[in-house]
Amino acid sequence: MIKRYPNGTPYQQKLALDQTIKFKSKTANENVIYGNRGMSLEEEINLSNKYYLETNVAVIHKKPLPIQIVNVDYPKRSAAVIKEAYFKQASTTDYNGVYRGRYIDFEAKETRNRASFPLSNFHDHQIKHMKACIRQGGICFALVKFVAHQEIYLLPATVLFTYWDRRFSERKSIPYTTIQEQGFLIDYQINPRLPYLQAVDLLIENLNSVN
Amino acid sequence: MIKRYPNGTPYQQKLALDQTIKFKSKTANENVIYGNRGMSLEEEINLSNKYYLETNVAVIHKKPLPIQIVNVDYPKRSAAVIKEAYFKQASTTDYNGVYRGRYIDFEAKETRNRASFPLSNFHDHQIKHMKACIRQGGICFALVKFVAHQEIYLLPATVLFTYWDRRFSERKSIPYTTIQEQGFLIDYQINPRLPYLQAVDLLIENLNSVN
Incomplete structure (x- = not known):
């Protein structure tokens, strides 16, 4: 397939x-x-979420792809077969769940660029969704993988919003150096493979110190 | 169709x-x-969630149905058509999101029974998922509709767990009277149609008074 x-x-x-x-x-x-090319980062995140779930650390799942079903064949005594369906645009981000009583919501993206992360990787509805979640007290971010550097950063949504809102007047990408400075580098581990909740701990500490 | x-x-x-x-x-x-028959309650909830989203009260979405895609036709210059796919069992509940900084997670079910709500409406993985979410500090419940009574209750997950865990040794359903006593009746309104977050406010108050 x-x-x-x-x-x-x-x-x-x-x-x-x-x-x-x-x-x-x-x-x-x-x-x-x-x-x-999204698969590898997605698999890494799914594995990490599985570990977090099994060790009672967090409950975070990837949402299924939204699909518009048009035609279903329903043979007797066997499972229904979807014969015609179309991919729909998601109205939210890919991942959400709960950690330390907090609502967690994020999107995962990869780039092969070396010097910057193109904002075209995100869609308007994803940014809108993250802004709405933050208004309700959720914790939102992007997990950004620079394939060329073999580095994954947790980028707080607020940094993403700053560049997103200026994408027509200023640049259409976030510089690698900005992500290095304002994001959190996630070092690979054995288990979980991507310990990104360590960076989320720092986000929660920042929120608590502000409030 | x-x-x-x-x-x-x-x-x-x-x-x-x-x-x-x-x-x-x-x-x-x-x-x-x-x-x-699931449609009507689902539509009522979706409408209410849309209202909550548009009025900046909460961000709660229904998750897409998980589907196993086997074959996709990809004609040039037009959208991809899924030609063969199967329904998968969901590993979580149908709805989740964020409200007042809290993680919200719930399942919606209808019954035509008058005297009790059959536990066969729930799946083991849904209960497991809700138990895991509660361990992380999330707020979980079921929205239960008695079609015969034209009543919808918010049933806290803890009440559901009590009956679920005894379903083999005791009864296989939750009595209507229990749901009346331990659940919260949701009265229809114009907007949102199902103001179920009012009952969630009571759950949050209970949590705060316990902690």
């Missing part, structure tokens, strides 16, 4: 083109699978 | 049979649509 992003042929095609240039040795089919 | 539940032909067939007896005037097709 070839996995693909729901949003947009041009993006997929552009990506495949880049890869053809960069990874000439790969076959066409391998390129397409490789194109699902 | 005929909407159907993912889990089980026998259930659907039994329901359709009941309805044929009760509503002889309806056509077969109307019966099947009516069979999706």
Whole structure:
């Protein structure tokens, strides 16, 4: 099965083109699978969330992809088969849950850029959702992976908002140096693989010291 | 399009049979649509959540149905079409979000029973999930609709757990009278239609007075 992003042929095609240039040795089919570059960070987060759940540290899940179901085949004595459905745009972020009594909400994104994180990785509705959650006292952030540096940062949503709100008047990306300074580098561990809740502890401490 | 539940032909067939007896005037097709009895409570909750979101009171969403995608057709210059997929069992409850800085997590269920609410409406993983969320300081409950009484109650998860944990040794349902006594009746309003966060306020007050 070839996995693909729901949003947009041009993006997929552009990506495949880049890869053809960069990874000439790969076959066409391998390129397409490789194109699902979100998988690796997603898997790392899912594994970490599983560990956090099993050790009673936090309950954080990835939300299912929203899908518009058009046609379902329902053969007798067997499971229903969805025969026609379409990907819908999510109205929220990908991950949420509860930790230390706090509502946690975040989005995970990867980039191959070295010098900055393009804001085009985010959608307007995701930013709106995070702003709404923060108004209700939730803790929101992005987990940002720089593939080239092999580094993952927790970037507080407030920093993201600052750049997002100026993306038409100023730059369309967040500099790597800003993320280094204002984000929290997540060091890989054995278990959980991505101990990102350590950085969330720092966010909670900051909130408590402000209030 | 005929909407159907993912889990089980026998259930659907039994329901359709009941309805044929009760509503002889309806056509077969109307019966099947009516069979999706979860819709009405779900729509009421979705409308209420929309109101809460737009008035900056809370951010609570229904999670998408988890689906296992097997085959996607990706015609050029048009949206991807899912050609084969299956319903998966959810590992969490249907609704979660943030209100007054608190993590909110709940499940919504309807029954046509008059005297009790059958525990078979819940799944083991939903109860496990709610127990885990409560351990992290979240607020969990069920919104329970008695269709015959046209009443909706917010039932604190702790009451649900008590009956759930004894379901093999004692009764397999929660008496209507228990839900009347230990739950909170939600009166319909114009906006939000189901002001269930008023009952959540009472849960939060109870938590604060205990701590």
